[in-house]
Amino acid sequence: MSQAARRGISRVQNRAVAVLALLLMLPWLAAARADPAIWAREWPTTDFSRTTVADWGEIKSGGPPKDGIPALSDPAFHPAAQVKGLSRAEPVVVLDLPGQAARAYPLRYLIWHEIVNDRVGGTPVAITYCPLCNSAMSFDRRVAGRTLSFGVTGKLRQSDMVMYDRESESWWQQATGTGIVGEMTGRELRQLPSWLDSWQGFRAAYPEGLVMAEPRHNRSYGRNPYQGYDRSNWPFLYDGTPPPHGIAPLARVVRVGDRAWPLARLAKAGEIREAGLVLSWRAGQASALDAGHVGKGRDVGSVRVQGRDGADLPHDVMFAFAYDAFWPKGDWMLE
Incomplete structure (x- = not known):
């Protein structure tokens, strides 16, 4: 077969693959449309009449559905001195609240789960990480006299994770810690002092610290799904x-x-x-x-x-x- 013939077949195959990919994406594209009437099927208790979002088109589907990225709650911890398997330079979120042992939340877990609902002493906290914005922030989960628990909507706004609270199913902007849709619209989470450090840096600074244990999910922890x-x-x-x-x-x-x-x-x-x-x-x-x-x-x-x-x-x-x-x-x- 001539080179020209092979190129012609290749072009046809490429077009066929492109058409097939488009057909496979059509259901996702329909679900991705910025339309609260469509979203209400998945979010029947969310009050879409209350919002600070001027243009619904700013909110897009990131691909996974509600809880398709599973947030974690009440994780186990190990003493830092006993933990093995973490690379010296790999990043962890450090939370050091007064009167409590400092805690490290490795990004190898957060990159797959994005939210950890935890309690440090008497403080209910949410440790959050949006890989698309590299935003790692920790919040007090108490708002207006209620303690909230957070999950991942699967939606993005300005490429930043949109969280939701399970109590009112209001939507929250992770980068700002503010309610943007639903009953909690306009509310603000109190950001806690936390920071990204290397595993070796945390271990040296807090030899008596605690490290979040590996979650019981089928994930390739340690692998970066956002390579490059x-x-x-x-x-x-x-x-x-x-x-x-x-x-x-x-x-x-x-x-x-x-x-x-x-x-x-x-x-x-x-x-x-x-x-x-x-x-x-x-x-x-x-x-x-x-x-x-x-x-x-x-x-x-x-x-x-x-x-x-x-x-x-x-x-x-x-x-x-x-x-x-x-x-x-x-x-x-x-x-």
């Missing part, structure tokens, strides 16, 4: 504008309130003292969204944000596009 994502040119399912100042959409920034410091600036300086804050950076933490294994990504370092009195402060290390999307009038601390 933070080297991408554009975020997944994001149709907003690029960040200003020529900053790459998936460049990391350190957000404190409505201010953002480029991680590249902080890494170069090592420490920045501005706006009453002390931001510090040290090498040794792998990007969970780079290599095929969460502990083998390139070194992005660890960030700590404290007041001048040394107290840890709530912050986030997120992608620049997400900061710009949710804080469009925020201050970029470029120099």
Whole structure:
């Protein structure tokens, strides 16, 4: 067979594959339409008449259905000194509440589950991670006299996870901790001081600390399902504008309130003292969204944000596009 004939057959096969893929996607595309009347079939108790979302088109299906990404509740923990199998550089979310042993929540678990409902002493907490925004935030689950438990809607807004509470089935924006649809619209979760550190960094700082045990789910824990994502040119399912100042959409920034410091600036300086804050950076933490294994990504370092009195402060290390999307009038601390 000639090369031309082979190319012709290849083009036909490619078109057939494309048509088949489109046919397979049609049900998903129908479910992905931004229409509360359609969503109400899956969310019959959610009050869609109450919302701060001006354009329903901002909310998109990320693919999985409600609870298709299973949030965790009441996980087991092991003493840090007894834990094996974690890579030295792989990232963990550190939560160190007063009077309690510090806890580490490895991203190798959060990357698959995105939310952990836990209780630390008397404080009910939600540890959250949105891989598409690299947003790792911890919240107090008590709101308006109620203790909430959170799950994953399967929806995205500005490429950020939309959570829901199981009590009212209201929807919450993970990056801001605010209710955006339903009874809890306008409510705000209190963000707790937590931060991403390497496993070796946590173990050195908290030898008596606790580490979340591996969940009992059939997942390839340790594998990165988003391999190469933070080297991408554009975020997944994001149709907003690029960040200003020529900053790459998936460049990391350190957000404190409505201010953002480029991680590249902080890494170069090592420490920045501005706006009453002390931001510090040290090498040794792998990007969970780079290599095929969460502990083998390139070194992005660890960030700590404290007041001048040394107290840890709530912050986030997120992608620049997400900061710009949710804080469009925020201050970029470029120099």
